[in-house]
Amino acid sequence: MSLRSRISSALQAGLGGALGAFGDLPVVRGIGRTFTTPYALPKDQPAQRAVEGRDALYGRVAYNLGPVQNNISTHPLRGLTPERISSILDQVYVAGWMVDWACLVEDLVRFDSQIHTLHQSGTEAVTGAPFAIEPADPSPEARAIADFQQGIVDSISDFPRAMGRLLLGNAMGYSLEEAVYEDKEIEIPYGGSSVSVRAPIPSGFAPVHNKHTRWDIGQGSQLLLDVGGQFIRPPSWKFLRYEASDPGEIRNRGWAPAAAWLSLIKQNGWARWGVLLDIWGLRAPVGKATETLWQDLVRRSEMLSALRDFGKGLPSLFTDDFTIEASAGISDGDARGMHAAIIGAINLELSKLIIGSTLTTEVSGTGSYNASETHASTKEARVRGWERNLSACTREWLRAALKLAIYDFQPDDSLATEGSFGAVRPDGICGRLGISPERALQLCGIPTWRVMRESTPESRMGLFKTAVNDLGLDVDRDQIYREFGLIRSRNPEKKTPGKPVPVPADAATVSTTDAVRGVENPKDPEPQTEMKKRGPRGRFAKRNAK
Secondary structure (H helix, E strand, O other), X not given: OOHHHHHHHHHHHHOOOOOOOOOOOOOOXXXXXXXXXXOOOOEOHHHHHHHOOOHHHHOOOOOOOOOOOOOOOOOOOOOOOHHHHHHHHHHHHHHOEOHHHHHHHHHHHHHOHHHHHHXXXXXXXXXXXXXXXXXXXXXXXXXXXXXXXXXXXXXXXXXXXXXXXXXXXXXXXXXXXXXXXXXXXXXXXXXXXXXXXXXXXXXEEEEEOHHHEEEEHHHOOEEEEEOOOOEEOOOOOOEEEEEOOOOOOHHHOOOHHHHHHHHHXXXXXXXXXXXXXXXXXXXXXXXXXXXXXXXXXXXXXXXXXXXXXXXXXXXOOOOOOOEEEXXXXXXXXXXXOHHHHHHHHHHHHHHHHHHOOOOOOOEEOOEEHHHOHHHHHHHHHHHHHXXXXXXXXXXXXXXHHHHHOOEOOOOOOOOOOOOOOXXXXXXXXXXXXXXXXXXXXHOOOEEEEOOOOOOOHHHHHHHHHHHHHHOOOOOOHHHHHHHOOOOOOXXXXXXXXOOEEEOOOXXXXXXXXXXXXXXXXXXXXXXXXXXXXHOOOHHHHHHHHO
């Protein structure tokens, strides 16, 4: 069977799964078919209570999950065939088994240079953008909660890396990060002063490989963690989950299912191109002599010796009756050949698939494709979609983590369901701000990454000037520091003075930074004249005397 036929038949077999219910939505019992083993996965209740307990907050619980060790991979990319891809996708669609698929996607991102570049390009466009947590509304309480959550994020050194790892969910359909907490106190401005909030605060993240997850098809496609043949639900405050926005069930989303077939064809193209170059890629020296000369054994030995020396680049000597030429070259051994053409075509398809554009990553013979405004806008729209998904999933986790700063989380408590929390913490966020837990959760901040078409620093600063000077908008000074990479002076003596600015009074000047803070410049004392020194005289003196 040809490669084309094998791929066609495997695609027909592998893409036959039907779409079902979306993940983690409640399933109404007593309606429809009841699924049994292998669809109903056994739950580990002791492990479930442990992962929802207080001790689990302060350490990693996902490192030793099953069904294989964290450092073990099945490496499906080695010897990949159409039948193998179809079989792996069937495992995902039918049984929710993720081990081989997670390992294959990991191999694709690691070893396919085009996929690796495109994924990194989109990821860095999001995580490299200025980040801030915006208030949910203009109220002082919303501002305080946003400042509280911004302080949490600012204290997590690996937050950008964790967000970058989460964006791998655009390939697999979803991804997980585990949060580790510590008891900590954060001070935030509120009501003209500051308040101090003490609670379990996230201090870092650890990656969770998708091969440690399993989808319970019989429970409405619920995502579970494998704890060694049994399964637990990942608590929302402990695990941050990213979901791709493709249609269909979460485990079937992402660009990797389409990229796997394209990469398979491309790997075959690379292999065949390598064989072609190995056999025909080097031009060898070819000697030409008459048949009579070839019959002379002495001359034959001399000609063979000269041919070998010539091929090694050594000085050679031969007579006019013996010539040496290069073997014929091949036109399909370079970038014009069929193998290079199919590799280039697939790379273009991968570019459209992953970042929604071809002209932003490829270069033509007539100039850079990236000059196209249309294709740059297409890539920008795709990256903005990644940012919206990342913002939504991060806000869900921030809201779940905010509950730990609201309620008193005792060791015997379970936070699995609403209403099972302890009492409101007097030193928590609600106790300090004087608002209800429902109001606090409603005011959870909105994480944002400023993803937009890049402009010059001068034009970007011009936007800030227009917003402040012409429109009178309230622009946060910290945003300007972040976006331009400026470092706020911590020592007044190291502050960089601005240009001189005239101020009222006697037209002296101060620096821009001093003028912004409203430095006054009073007039010098007026010198006293001789008249003022002697005091009033004449009629005015007599009037004063009276």
